[in-house]
Amino acid sequence: MSERDTICALASGAPPAAIAILRLSGPQVRHLAERHLGSGLPAARHATLTDMTDNDGALVDRGLVLFMPGPGSYTGEDTLELYLHGGAAVIAHALETLTAHDGVRMAEPGEYTRRAFEAGKLDLTEAEGVADIIEAETAAQKAQALRQLGGGLSETYDQWRAELTGVLALVEVAIDFPDEGDAPQDTTAPILAKLGRVIGEIETALGDGGIGERIRDGFRVAIIGAPNAGKSTLLNRLARREAAIVTAKAGTTRDVIEVRRVLGGHVVWIADTAGLRVTDDEIEAEGVRRAEVAAREADLRLFVLDASDPDISHLSTDYRLDTDLVVANKSDLVAVPEGIKADHVISARDGAGVEPLEQAIARFVDQYAASVEAPLITRQRHRARLSQGLSSLEAARDALEQDVGAEMAAEDIRMALRQLGSIIGVVGVEDVLGAVFSEFCIGK
Ligand SMILES: Nc1nc2c(ncn2[C@@H]2O[C@H](COP(=O)(O)OP(=O)(O)O)[C@@H](O)[C@H]2O)c(=O)[nH]1
Ligand SMILES: [Mg+2]
Known part of the structure; x- marks a missing residue:
């Protein structure tokens, strides 16, 4: 060789x-x-x-x-x-x-760390922590990367894997000695209890509101509302540059335009979107569809109303109903009409009221980020594998509960062990290594 x-x-x-x-x-x-x-x-x-x-x-x-x-x-x-x-x-x-x-x-990019991984110096989540700490721009990103780099995630996965290996051993005993000893329910109950505990912990980890991924990749805010309400003007204010085209012509914005800010100590992506109206124009209709996706995926929506023309009955959707913040714009032209309940009154053109709005976004992001301490999941890759692992464990539990066969349960647990193992990189990682290490810089 x-x-x-x-x-x-x-x-x-x-x-x-x-x-x-x-x-x-x-x-x-x-x-x-x-x-x-x-x-x-x-x-x-x-x-x-x-x-x-x-x-x-x-x-x-x-x-x-x-x-x-x-x-x-x-x-x-x-x-x-x-x-x-x-x-x-x-x-x-x-x-x-x-x-x-x-x-x-x-x-190659990340090749030193890849060699460290191959030599068993760090596991895959720790290697990802190395990449993340280099990319970290906010204190929260840095703290999360340091925790990951120090094995903070690996510990939990190792513990789950150890417990599941124990459960698997018990299930295998039940397969090998089906007729000996106690009645099935006596052996199954403790297995189900242990399995249930791990399932519960994984469910808790998955139900973290995506905080870890958001700290790493940024929180999402979508500016939505009627055409000509001043959404693009507001985006440019928040971006502090002319990121989006502003015209008096309704239907100008089609693509979703995103700008990046650090607010409340976190990376925040603010998206300008097309006005939500019914339209015959094919391109604008696609813009409206994208606006709706952006609104759905956002952590916070700013619904912008034109105070001088507040009628929104003609809009294509009812996203305004679950809008988090209603922003009445063009306060320089008219007072906000009676009956309109706005959380913020601004003039995007002059900048009046924009600073308190920014502070409100910062507060929202800060509170959202603080809602889960030390999230386990920091990447989509982890979430996808962990969800698959959970499904396998639920299948194992069902098989044991319905007594349809310890063999099927054992196979499901083995599958879950592989899925959890692939997160930390102990098994089946060939397909992910390239993707993980290619995002490193050269020399690391
Ligand atoms: N008077 C006034 N006009 C505004 C304000 N914000 C936006 N506009 C104007 O409203 C029109 C539509 O603005 P734009 O930002 O493109 O709206 P969008 O369609 O919601 O993106 C443009 O002519 C802007 O100059 C504002 O606060 N006050
Ligand atoms: Mg626009």
Whole structure:
């Protein structure tokens, strides 16, 4: 079998910068250190100041190097870090020098962490935590990523898997010795109790309101209402730029336009949508359909009313009925008519009342995020697998309760173990590894 490639990459930010960190991992690390460092192979885990020379013996740069021998390194392989001056020419010269050797190449995105995962240094949720902490922009995202990186999710999955393995063993005993010992209900009752406990815990985790995914990916706010109410003008106000086209012509907005803000300490996507009216125009009708989807999927809807033309009886849907916040716009033109109950009165054109509206969005998001402490699910991938696992366990419970066969129950529990195992990456992960690691940056 041929040796694994040695990989190298710039692990620090784009040049020019004070320092460039180049990272190397793989079987040729020792050889490369001996070949290119004035110090020769540095003492393990000791910062060493040395020259680096290229393949012709010319100086590349002078800097600190750190050698971390495998298996006690991040990737489990021999690794070397070079701390050079963070200029583009230095980085290019160093990488050219290293990749000129056979079997040494630039790393793929996330390849260091992938090797760490393959070496058993971290499980898949911990690896995802590494990607998330690099992407984290808000304190809440960072806290969630740190918890995940530290095995906060793995613990729960490990515990469930251990309990289910115990349940499976009991079911298998019942299969192997069907006629011995107690009556079936005496052996089935404790199995059902244990199974029921895990099912209950998974149901609780799944019923978290999607907080973990929202903290990671952003909360969703949809601006909806009649054509010409001033939805796009409000979006531009909230975006603080001209993100959406504003005209006096009804039916201007068709695509859903989203802008990103940090409000209440969380990422919030605010969507402008097409006015919800019945229309013969094919493109506008598609826009209305998209608006309805955005409204349904949003965590909070802002229903914008034109105070100077508040009649909404002609609208295509009744989304206004379950609207969370009613916003009366164009307060610069007229006072809000009697009988219209608005949570906020604004002039999107002048900006009056927009700041309190922003604060209301921030409060909503903050409270929503605080409604579940330390959510277990932080990605759609986890939710999908966990729901499948739950279905399998429910099938196992039904089979046991109806006494249709311990064998079927055992198969369902095995299936659930595989589904839970795939979340932390202990089984059946080939299909997800590419997707998980491709979203990393190079050098991590
Ligand atoms: N007087 C006044 N006009 C506004 C206000 N907000 C929007 N408009 C105008 O109303 C029209 C429709 O605005 P637009 O944002 O495109 O509405 P949309 O169809 O709901 O997206 C445009 O001519 C805007 O300039 C406002 O607060 N006051
Ligand atoms: Mg519009």
